[in-house]
Amino acid sequence: MACILDPAQFPGHRQAHHRFPGTTNRPATGPVEDPASREDADVTRSAPQTPPPRPTAADADPLDGIFLRGDVPRIVPVTDPATVPGADVDLLVVPCIAGPSGLSLPDDLPLPRTAVTDLWKTLMETGVTGAAGEVQSVPAPAGVRARQVLAVGLGSTDTGSTAGADGTADPTGRRDRRIRAAAGAASRALRSLPGTALTVLSLLGRYSPTAAVEGHALGAYRYTGLRTAGPAEGGIARLGVLVDGQLAAFARACTVVEAVATARDIVNAPTGSLDPARLAALAAGLAARSGIGAEILDATELGDRRFGGILGAGGGSVHAPRLLRLVHRPEPLAGQDRVPHIALVGAAVTAGSAGAAGVTDLAGSSAAAAAAVAATVAAAELELPVAVTATVPVVELASDAPALRPGSVLRHVDGTTTEISGCDPTTPTDPSDTVRTATSLVLADAVARAVADSPDLLVTVSAVTGSRTLPFGDRTAAVTGSPALRDLLVDLADRAGEDAWAAPLPVESDREIGSEVADLRTAAPDRYLPAFVPAGTPRAHVDVAGPAVNSGAPYGDIPGRASGRPVRTLVALLGSARDYADR
Structure with missing residues (x-):
């Protein structure tokens, strides 16, 4: 499954379970653990998760191990912005903007003000401009527990506050398009990092939960078919998306992700x-x-x-x-x-x-x-x-x-x-x-x-x-x-x-x-x-x-x-x- 949901938390939304018989590539369904309820972190990293073993070509039935083999990371909703600074994660995904006077950061990032200032200075020294599709990792500033910050560019946009995060202030969908593209670029960059599976927390969902979840999940989609050797690049063990209280939007986005991934899997089949x-x-x-x-x-x-x-x-x-x-x-x-x-x-x-x-x-x-x-x-x-x-x-x-x-x-x-x-x-x-x-x-x-x-x-x-x-x-x-x-x-x-x-x-x-x-x-x-x-x-x-x-x-x-x-x-x-x- 692309997103792990507890159906009881979302009245009117049924648990998605779109898997063909015999496939085991996506994580099994289970209840959501809201990382904000933990004392130590928003997204756990104490027990890294790896994709389940894939069947080899010799083991695969013509209808088993071929379909729904596309890998999508496990995504969980994070509902409390106050827990972001103390999140014990490998990377914190932060949007940045190519403003009229140069690089800028959203004015309502859920981080200490001094940490935002220090992060802006580091990004400026690194040469980050905020251009659309730009991705750059830097050390996390003091006051942020994450090991690294992954800055992703939104380009020149008015996405500077959480106003209209439910989509009402985005009638043309342009903001969502930028956030979706930035989330996809971030996920691909995370996929390319070597080493063990990473834990990630993305702040993009604060500005559009739907676009952030779709962009992160579908941008990270990876189809390996019947390759007997595992992928050379690293993986994402868990990706938390800050959605504030918009759990219904998160749930809907997960269902759409599963639908798109299913269509991709069918087309990608040998x-x-x-x-x-x-x-x-x-x-x-x-x-x-x-x-x-x-x-x-x-x-x-x-x-x-x-x-x-x-x-x-x-x-x-x-x-x-x-x-x-x-x-x-x-x-x-x-x-x-x-x-x-x-x-x-x-x-x-x-x-x-x-x-x-x-x-x-x-x-x-x-x-x-x-x-x-x-x-x-x-x-x-x-x-x-x-x-x-x-x-x-x-x-x-x-x-x-x-x-x-x-x-x-x-x-x-x-x-x-x-x-x-x-x-x-x-x-x-x-x-x-x-x-x-x-x-x-x-x-x-x-x-x-x-x-x-x-x-x-x-x-x-x-x-x-x-x-x-x-x-x-x-x-x-x-x-x-x-x-x-x-x-x-x-x-x-x-x-x-x-x-x-x-x-x-x-x-x-x-x-x-x-x-x-x-x-x-x-x-x-x-x-x-x-x-x-x-x-x-x-x-x-x-x-x-x-x-x-x-x-x-x-x-x-x-x-x-x-x-x-x-x-x-x-x-x-x-x-x-x-x-x-x-x-």
């Missing part, structure tokens, strides 16, 4: 370990632990119900496709007749052993499916007053997939016919066309099934189309769809620290999907899927082909490999469903 049957079964098991109903349709059932798009794209593989449906239906709140119903659709499209028209690298291909599953589970754990249905098709491409032959026509589950164009599985000249076509086909079936439930709004996610990657870069998702819902998603993404941009569809989109021999012709999902959504249903499509996987250097709270996007955006949307429905 190629071939998650065929359609295994991925669907794992996701259903994860959902069941949170009280979410699940249904899995195999190839026979897909055929009986005429899911032509899913069978057409994945029917040629030795691993038959699956369609996973997760159904979360909470009771209405007092005074409400019903709860809003949101439909999430995300596909996993992977390459089979045949290479599928030269498609051998589909990094992040399961990101959309992982995000839909993780966000649905988070909604249940947070007990959000929203009904959620996640429809997740999982297919493996193969070079002899019958529906991917140009000119062929298939029939979707709602009776709509589609002419295949723009790909040829026998000639690997442009594998992205094959992937884009397959993604559109399976998502179309999933959307047709999802709208049959008459949701209040529909959000689809794709991660392998690449149709919007070039104009928006590798860190920004493109959002299209109904203007109000599209703009809301972009706003929520910005507040959650996940870059997104509203992308209007060109006027020629309708012409792109026109066909003389069928109802439609294949195109990129953002252009093609709206044809399957009834008029009047708010819809949005999130393309994370760029940010789903970080192939460059880590930044902010994003490590290398899977980013976990757009889980936080989807969770934020689910939490805002009532406000949107009341518009």
Whole structure:
């Protein structure tokens, strides 16, 4: 688990326990020990903790020891600022600011005034400027029991007091973005320190508990897969985050961390370990632990119900496709007749052993499916007053997939016919066309099934189309769809620290999907899927082909490999469903 919580301390919040069967990499759940209740310290260091032993490749079952192997440090809330100076920890994380006149420190640090002055002088002598992302360790000043201070830069910001720490004074999310990035940079720096596991206390949570917990936990996330040798760098035994009295915000952040980490773990899993049957079964098991109903349709059932798009794209593989449906239906709140119903659709499209028209690298291909599953589970754990249905098709491409032959026509589950164009599985000249076509086909079936439930709004996610990657870069998702819902998603993404941009569809989109021999012709999902959504249903499509996987250097709270996007955006949307429905 990412964060250790006592459910009894947080009414209305259920204990997160998102682990697949057989995994032991994350610390077991247990009650919180509030470090402020100890006489000697805020964060203990008398009994350093190390991650449990990892199974070796020889010991691992195909479903055991592969998933949820990402390591996240144990995080505990610290509620009493008065105990900070006497905290017996290895490092104290302190924010610093690039002010108009140079380096400055927040004016309400819970440290003796003389210690703040001495720390400022030391940082100035060391050359610290407070620039965003800057990290520097220095000896702790007199009056502070910690061995070292880790100064992290917030850049030029107005984060100088605890006013609005609950987020009310940060309407744009800019402060949270800076704190989240600083926490992530600090955690990576702590991970790189040699030696035994460290005990740490961070003061960043005083200015935003949510951003600090997410940044520290997700910035420290480390996926080692089936490496038999342990990581060369050190670790974090325990990380305390000063949250004052905002335990509810801390608890919610822990659940979001677990959701994002779960999505990362699924995407990071070794190629071939998650065929359609295994991925669907794992996701259903994860959902069941949170009280979410699940249904899995195999190839026979897909055929009986005429899911032509899913069978057409994945029917040629030795691993038959699956369609996973997760159904979360909470009771209405007092005074409400019903709860809003949101439909999430995300596909996993992977390459089979045949290479599928030269498609051998589909990094992040399961990101959309992982995000839909993780966000649905988070909604249940947070007990959000929203009904959620996640429809997740999982297919493996193969070079002899019958529906991917140009000119062929298939029939979707709602009776709509589609002419295949723009790909040829026998000639690997442009594998992205094959992937884009397959993604559109399976998502179309999933959307047709999802709208049959008459949701209040529909959000689809794709991660392998690449149709919007070039104009928006590798860190920004493109959002299209109904203007109000599209703009809301972009706003929520910005507040959650996940870059997104509203992308209007060109006027020629309708012409792109026109066909003389069928109802439609294949195109990129953002252009093609709206044809399957009834008029009047708010819809949005999130393309994370760029940010789903970080192939460059880590930044902010994003490590290398899977980013976990757009889980936080989807969770934020689910939490805002009532406000949107009341518009």
